[in-house]
Amino acid sequence: MTDLLVAGGQVLRPDMTVERADVLVDQDSGDIVAVDDPGELAGEDTLDASDGLVIPGLVNAHTHVAMTLLRGYADDKPLDAWLQEDIWPVEAELTAEDVRVGAELGLVEMIRSGTTALSDMYFHVDEIAAAVEDAGLRAVLGHTAVTVAKDDEGARADMQESLDTALELDGAADGRIRTTFQPHSLTTVGEEYLREFVPEAVEAGLPIHLHANETTDEVEPIVDEHGMWPLEYADDVGLMGDDTFLAHCVHVDETEIDLLAETGTGAVHCPASNMKLASGMAPVQKMLDAGVTVGLGTDGAASNNDLDMFDELRDAAMVGKLAADDASAVPAGAAVEMATANGADLLGFDSGRVAAGANADLAVLDLEAVHLTPAHDLVSHLAYAAGGSDVRHTVCDGEVLMRDREVTVFEAAAVRERAGEHAAALVDRATE
Numbered sequence: 001m002t003d004l005l006v007a008g009g010q011v012l013r014p015d016m017t018v019e020r021a022d023v024l025v026d027q028d029s030g031d032i033v034a035v036d037d038p039g040e041l042a043g044e045d046t047l048d049a050s051d052g053l054v055i056p057g058l059v060n061a062h063t064h065v066a067m068t069l070l071r072g073y074a075d076d077k078p079l080d081a082w083l084q085e086d087i088w089p090v091e092a093e094l095t096a097e098d099v100r101v102g103a104e105l106g107l108v109e110m111i112r113s114g115t116t117a118l119s120d121m122y123f124h125v126d127e128i129a130a131a132v133e134d135a136g137l138r139a140v141l142g143h144t145a146v147t148v149a150k151d152d153e154g155a156r157a158d159m160q161e162s163l164d165t166a167l168e169l170d171g172a173a174d175g176r177i178r179t180t181f182q183p184h185s186l187t188t189v190g191e192e193y194l195r196e197f198v199p200e201a202v203e204a205g206l207p208i209h210l211h212a213n214e215t216t217d218e219v220e221p222i223v224d225e226h227g228m229w230p231l232e233y234a235d236d237v238g239l240m241g242d243d244t245f246l247a248h249c250v251h252v253d254e255t256e257i258d259l260l261a262e263t264g265t266g267a268v269h270c271p272a273s274n275m276k277l278a279s280g281m282a283p284v285q286k287m288l289d290a291g292v293t294v295g296l297g298t299d300g301a302a303s304n305n306d307l308d309m310f311d312e313l314r315d316a317a318m319v320g321k322l323a324a325d326d327a328s329a330v331p332a333g334a335a336v337e338m339a340t341a342n343g344a345d346l347l348g349f350d351s352g353r354v355a356a357g358a359n360a361d362l363a364v365l366d367l368e369a370v371h372l373t374p375a376h377d378l379v380s381h382l383a384y385a386a387g388g389s390d391v392r393h394t395v396c397d398g399e400v401l402m403r404d405r406e407v408t409v410f411e412a413a414a415v416r417e418r419a420g421e422h423a424a425a426l427v428d429r430a431t432e
């Protein structure tokens with residue numbers, strides 16, 4: 001067994017307590033072997049966690065990682081105008097190589113800020129999968145299908161591509177890549193295509209990931225057209241279930257929250273994107289109270305505008321209180337659970353917990369920082385005070401992806417330079 005000892009630090013345990021402990025990782029299996037008192041364990045290689053906090057790697061449960069190329073390209077608009085006037089026209093010019101380069105940039109950003117797993121929705125998925133394989137991260141990927149503005153042949157081909165991609169790519173990168181079937185949303189995929197393809201996906205055992213109930217503009221047409229609330233409609237076409245997770249869930253009423261809970265459907269809260277696009281405030285505490293599994297996501301870098309999950313933790317805790325008009329809503333520990341164990345559960349990974357037997361997906365934070373002093377409550381610091389730049393080491397599947405703030409899996413400066421060139425050329429093509 002090749003093993004790695006993460007030694008000398010404090011460890012965040014699954015029950016949100018913090019203790020002084022060392023963590024032993026089996027690098028062959030990629031699992032945590034033991035969490036024990038300081039000095040009790042030995043390993044061939046050591047990661048120094050002194051003056052640090054070992055946490056589960058963060059789980060970004062909804063993103064579009066290649067959209068880093070569009071960071072800052074279009075700001076200060078609501079969702080529909082942003083997508084239709086700016087994002088979709090420029091995305092039409094994206095090449096497979098652009099997507100690869102944008103994905104690499106996003107994955108470097110994630111490694112640097114302690115994220116070890118992501119759930120992505122996009123296209124040119126082979127390129128994203130290759131980047132994830134090289135990065136050493138864990139990911140749930142898929143091809144996102146949109147049928148509006150397409151003829152029947154084009155619409156069916158896109159839905160079929162989503163199914164085929166999910167079936168073919170599942171288990172890639174030694175099992176670090178899993179897949180989902182991905183209708184883009186309840187308004188951008190026509191009912192006839194949902195009724196035809198969703199049962200096929202369910203029959204094939206594929207998990208499902210889509211955008212839902214993000215804006216009021218999206219809710220109203222569904223009520224008008226189908227005479228049901230959006231999630232009742234989603235249930236009617238077979239989308240709701242314990243293998244489905246819905247990004248956003250901002251405008252969900254009590255009946256829909258109950259439906260999420262009854263069917264075991266998950267929700268991914270994207271607070272920064274919801275604030276930036278002025279989509280609204282998700283009723284996160286109500287969903288948690290009802291027993292819904294709620295994860296956290298950044299959404300893409302064009303609506304956030306970064307992929308730092310520590311920002312998301314803080315935003316979730318803050319806006320959760322505002323939405324509930326209650327300062328005790330979405331406390332620090334609940335936000336941290338959303339970004340770790342809940343996210344991992346939604347994605348179907350045995351991660352998100354520092355515990356023997358779990359995947360060795362970890363981040364080590366430097367606690368020796370002015371903004372993390374004093375240390376009354378480290379869970380509070382995770383939610384309210386820490387940032388991605390506090391991460392010292394990142395480990396996924398037992399492999400060290402960043403050691404002492406040095407990313408080991410990519411040449412970060414070269415990735416950054418290539419991304420800048422591709423982004424500039426892309427915008428030139430889109431605007432000429």
Ligand SMILES: CSC[C@H]1O[C@@H](n2cnc3c(O)ncnc32)[C@H](O)[C@@H]1O
Pocket residue numbers: 064079083087088091121122123144145146184211214273299300303
């Ligand atoms: C067809 S690939 C995925 C598609 O989703 C777009 N997208 C990015 N952010 C959002 C959002 O908040 N709601 C809906 N759709 C979004 C992205 O630009 C891609 O076109």
Ligand SMILES: [Zn+2]
Pocket residue numbers: 062063064211247299300
């Ligand atoms: Zn999205």
